[in-house]
Amino acid sequence: MLNYISDELHPAPVNLETLAERLKVLAEPKRLLIINLLIDGVQCNCELGDALQMAPNLISHHLSKLRGVGLVDVERDAIDSRWIYYSINRAALDELNAAFGAFFDPARIQPRRLTCGPSVAQVSDLRGTA
């Protein structure tokens, strides 16, 4: 097994397994569509079903995935607890943006390191390096 967390030579600013797990949940068109609706204030499950035109169990499945990474919260209706409202967890969204931005930050890009290959061999020859 590879150690994704701490590559001593090239440490990552975030845990790559955790980031991959979260991105995997987000990497689904219908889940992005659900997120878009939740962000837009469409949080009643009945209206989600209307807007998405998807089977209720499928919506439930995708919402479960989103809840699994903490991005979505659930709340039952105060009058009739059969109804459920979903909402975006603001803190989780902030953290997601922070992690994504930290890892994919363009400022992190370093120039090419030449430690092997023919170019290095040639330079070594010129310098007389072993």
Add this chain to the structure above:
Amino acid sequence: MLNYISDELHPAPVNLETLAERLKVLAEPKRLLIINLLIDGVQCNCELGDALQMAPNLISHHLSKLRGVGLVDVERDAIDSRWIYYSINRAALDELNAAFGAFFDPARIQPRRLTCGPSVAQVSDLRGTA
């Protein structure tokens, strides 16, 4: 089929299918590890193999996926074209950050819209709305 691109009632700031496709490529621990090395200047394929301890065909497979979304460029060695150098496409990385930030922007979060459910019915009753 659902129309992910333009939901007239709740338009998304980016194309959700395109975003999902890109996130899908990123949502893989080993590919994140490869990206991390490329960002850190480790671009010679020989050194990638050493650092990742993965089979060369598997590295090639993952790099192919990353190239597919334009995030990684390829360049052959000037002296010995058998060697290949991979690098992060800065413009693609910028665009990725822009798209991600636009869609997952916390400032987009709207308050709950109540257009259905028991709470709405109660309010309608109090107001005498049909």
Add this chain to the structure above:
DNA sequence: AATATAGTTCAACATAAGTTGAATTATATA
């Protein structure tokens, strides 16, 4: 010209995940 090397492509496999329909749970209403 023959051999070695860097890297990719191909085919087969195993696993994971989205989709579907039926069954189940929990709450509210008649």
Add this chain to the structure above:
DNA sequence: TATATAATTCAACTTATGTTGAACTATATT
């Protein structure tokens, strides 16, 4: 108490994808 409703859970299916080993391509070296 029995029925209806909102939502979830379950099981089966299909598809997609990471992994592996072998075959292949292209370039460089002897």
